[in-house]
Amino acid sequence: GERINPTGRKLLAREMAAGDFSRVEKDALAQVEAGAQMLDVNAGIPLADEPQIMYDTIKLVQSLVDVPLSIDSSIVHALERGLEAYEGKALLNSVTGEEERLEVVLPLVKKYGCAVIGISNDETGISEDPDVRFEVAKTIVHRAMDYGIPREDVIIDPLVMPIGAMRYAGRQVFRILRRCVEELKVNTCCGASNVSFGLPNRAPLNGNFLAMMMANGLTSAITNPIEEEINRSIMVGDVMMGNDENCLKWIGKHRAPAENGAAAGGRERRRRRRG
Numbered sequence: 001g002e003r004i005n006p007t008g009r010k011l012l013a014r015e016m017a018a019g020d021f022s023r024v025e026k027d028a029l030a031q032v033e034a035g036a037q038m039l040d041v042n043a044g045i046p047l048a049d050e051p052q053i054m055y056d057t058i059k060l061v062q063s064l065v066d067v068p069l070s071i072d073s074s075i076v077h078a079l080e081r082g083l084e085a086y087e088g089k090a091l092l093n094s095v096t097g098e099e100e101r102l103e104v105v106l107p108l109v110k111k112y113g114c115a116v117i118g119i120s121n122d123e124t125g126i127s128e129d130p131d132v133r134f135e136v137a138k139t140i141v142h143r144a145m146d147y148g149i150p151r152e153d154v155i156i157d158p159l160v161m162p163i164g165a166m167r168y169a170g171r172q173v174f175r176i177l178r179r180c181v182e183e184l185k186v187n188t189c190c191g192a193s194n195v196s197f198g199l200p201n202r203a204p205l206n207g208n209f210l211a212m213m214m215a216n217g218l219t220s221a222i223t224n225p226i227e228e229e230i231n232r233s234i235m236v237g238d239v240m241m242g243n244d245e246n247c248l249k250w251i252g253k254h255r256a257p258a259e260n261g262a263a264a265g266g267r268e269r270r271r272r273r274r275g
Contacts, residue, residue: 001031002191002222004061005042005072017048021060032065035234036225039065040093041082042072051081058085070117070222076104083112090114093222094157097122097136106147115153116144117189120176126159130172133158134179141184155187155220156180162197163205169195170209174216181217189220192230207233214241 004027006013012023031039041061043053054073061069062085071082072093079092094117095105109116118140120126120133127133137156144154158176161169173190180188192210196202207229210221214237223230235253238244 001027001034001036001039001225002193003027003031003224003226004039004057006045007042013045013048016043016053016057017045019056021057024057024060025064028061028064031225032067034225035231036067038068038070038091038220040070040072040222043078044073044075050075051078054078055081055085058082062087076108079105080108083108083114086112086114091155092116094119095140097139099123102140102143106144106149109144109149109153110147115155116149117155117157118144119157120159126161128161128166128172130176133172134176134183137176137180137186138184141186151184151186155189156184157189157191160190160192160194160209162199163195164198170212174212177213177216177218187219188217189222190218192221192223203227203229206230210234211237211240214238 004024006016015021015023028039039061041054041057043050043057045053050073054071058069058071068088068091069086070091070093071079071086073079073082083090083092090112092105092109092114095101095109096119105116118137120137120140122136122139137158140156141151141154145151158173158180160173163169166172177188180186190213192213193202193206195209196205199205206223206227210218210223210230211233213221214234225231235244235250239247239250244250
């Protein structure tokens, strides 16, 4: 779930900076109710005490929901304050392939025993060449292992680019994703909604893209679970990839109530006839 993030949400930013977390509470509960299996928590507010806000937000959200949290910040001290507040095994979001970033974030991952998202860009920026982005991902995985961080605790984000600006952005990220799964043997994630940035009618683009990413090996995504299109696409992806055994979740979600009532009525009539 991506909604606990003040970026681009001016009202939420003002409230969090003032110590008002009522909207955070609502967003946390609504996302879990919609099916989110993890919540991303970002406290990036200009001119505010981000480390302290992160600490307070993590404490609050963990008291409300039982799902794990992703601690999301570009500021290392905010990441550490979030880890100090967190009870259990957190997910750190994130580390890039920049040497300076690796040297400060990976020791935190090792110290707190958390997992980490590795984003496939480095000092040179975000490459449009999928092979370069894969090499950055490989560097992150290998450096993490040098610190004694197990491969299963590194989750690679291949970086989804806006399809409106890059015609083959979809093909490129599918290719990187497959290589991460097949060659690096790691879990993967992405910011799915990035693909539709700047385009109209984004929901069907995001949803269908997410299902296609699942088919190429995606194991998690940072997205808005409250959007029906997203939920539907995840369920479709689970069905098509064999993750929904006997399609039970799909059937439970989409079987018409009238059918259930008719079946119950039929069983009752049979009992009466046998009596």
